[in-house]
Structure formats: C-alpha cells, structure tokens
Amino acid sequence: MILDVSALLSGKVDVLEFDYIIPLLDEEGEATILPPPDVDFTSGIHICGRITDNAGYMALKASCEIGYRTACARCLTDLEGTFCYEFEKIAAKAGTIEGDEDNYVMITEGRLDLDRDVAEEVSLEFPTRFLCSEECLGLCPKCGKNRNLEPCDCANQKEIDPRLAILQKLLENQ
Template identity: 30%
Template sequence: MTIDVSTILKELGGKIDINGDVEMSDTDFLGEMYHFNEPVKVSGSVSNNGKSLILKANCTGHMTTQCARCMKDIVVDIDFDIDENLAQDDGSVSSDDDVILFEDVKIDIDDIVANNFLMNVEGKYLCSEDCKGLCQHCGADLNEGDCGCSQENIDPRWAALVDIMEKDK
C-alpha cells in the first residue's frame, strides 16, 4: 500500500486519511509460523507536524498460526496500532533519529506494517486456555482423549531426588 503525501508534505498541520489493505507474506518469526489468509486492513492517518510526518494507524485482520501446546492450526485475530515518524530523505535527517525515511513523495507502508506486526505479535497462541497439549510420550493430542500413557510429569530438577528415594526403598 502506497501513500502519496505530496499534498501535505509542505503543509504544516496537513493530514490525509488512509484506509486500505496491506498484503502480508507468510512470516516465520522466532520459530513460529504466521500465515495471512487475507490482507491486513489499515486505517488511520498521516499528518504533518512541521518536523516530520506522523503515521498513526490501526491494523486488523486474521492469521493462521499454531497452538503453542497442541500444534493445531488456529485462526487468531490481529489488532495492533502503528505510530511512526516519517521524513523525506533529503540528507538532513540521520537514520538514528528514530524516523523512517522515504524517497520522493510516496511512502510504501507494507514494510512498516510488517515490522509493527512483529513488534506486537504475542509469540504464543493457544487454541483454548485449557488446551491439554500433546502427550510427551506418544505425541497424541490429549484434547481428543487419554492416550493411555502415564501422565506423571516429573520436573527434571526433582527427578534426581526421586532416583535417590527409589534407591533407598
């Protein structure tokens, strides 16, 4: 999604509304996979505060990811805000000023949306709060019933102690 800021670039207080879709590519981030079934909806504005352009927008949509416990595909809502400073790259702004530089008068916000998604993504999603997860022994989905394995989970820190107690018997 490209925003043409030519009308507000030289106008202090100028503001344009933005409303559109951003196509997101599937993202593999910190070991989690995020698949976007549909474009993310972006609505907000770009305004000129005299120093830079302020992009403020809300992004909503859906994505498919995996339950952190049972690995089932789940669809989760996306909802995050963007608040970024943008400035035309005329050589006077250094890149460490916490502004995003753009050339010309058009700003492609796809990367900005994608980066903000990664800053806001929770990392661990569950199909339900009480998802039982997978059996650590046979890998069966415990939400679909008991697999028959013993589900005693001994904390590895205690396992050594249990060993000693077993020997004492």
C-alpha cells in the first residue's frame, strides 16, 4: 500500500499511523515474499506502526506479523505460528540521503511505499529453523520413534549399527 505522507511533510500533523496487510501476491500475481525451504506462509504481512515528525526528523516505527506453517527440525511434527518482527527506520525524501540507505525508507512526491522494504526485512529476519520446543527430544535414530511421545529403549541397548551411530551423533548435535 502507498501511504500519503504529505500532511506530515507540510506540518499539518505530527504523527501518521498505519495498519494494513501486505498480501502474499502483488497485483501482478508475483510473490511479495518467498518462504524459505519447508515453510509455507499462511497469511500476508500484517504491518502496523507510526511515523512521528520531530522537527523534520521522521522516525518510523513498525511491527510486522506473518503466519507460517512448517515442521519441527528435530521431530518433524507440524508447527504453525506467527512470526513477529519490529523495526525502526528514518523516513527521508528520496535524493536527500547519501551513502548507506539501509536505515531509511524513501518518500517520493509525498508518498511512501513500504511494502518492498518490509517484505525484504521480514524475509531476512525469518528464522531458518523451528523447534516444537527447546526440549524436543527428536526422533530416535535407531527405531525412528518420536521420543517426545514414546520413550524407547534403544539408547540402553549396547550394539548400535555403526551406520546408525553416525546418524545418532548427527541428531544429538542438532
């Protein structure tokens, strides 16, 4: 969505609030944000925040939420949740900033289009893996059982197939 910030620029208002949803597909049907492998996004990006004008210094503060569906990295159980991310930037007129523009969003002719920046930000901050719980015990490398649901006796049995021992090590290190 394009925000009209002309009232802020002209000094008519000091604060401009916004609250809207960036859909997963833009008007051309292109993805606005691509999910990482093994993740599906279940909602658009809900963004809400405000721009505050402090004598020409425009501070933008926003929080974003996006719904996702994925699987636990250890036990492969389906997970659903909402990823939340907050950020702050400075809104400045395009062409007035030199050098590093990462901390800025650009106003062009009284308009501010945050969608691309927000999608990029959320995509960068989105976790690379999820766990159903920090204490998730994962799958047993020997019998394949979900050790959160059903304890197995494999760890107490002495002879472990050497090929599985390697897998067990890998799983334990996760």
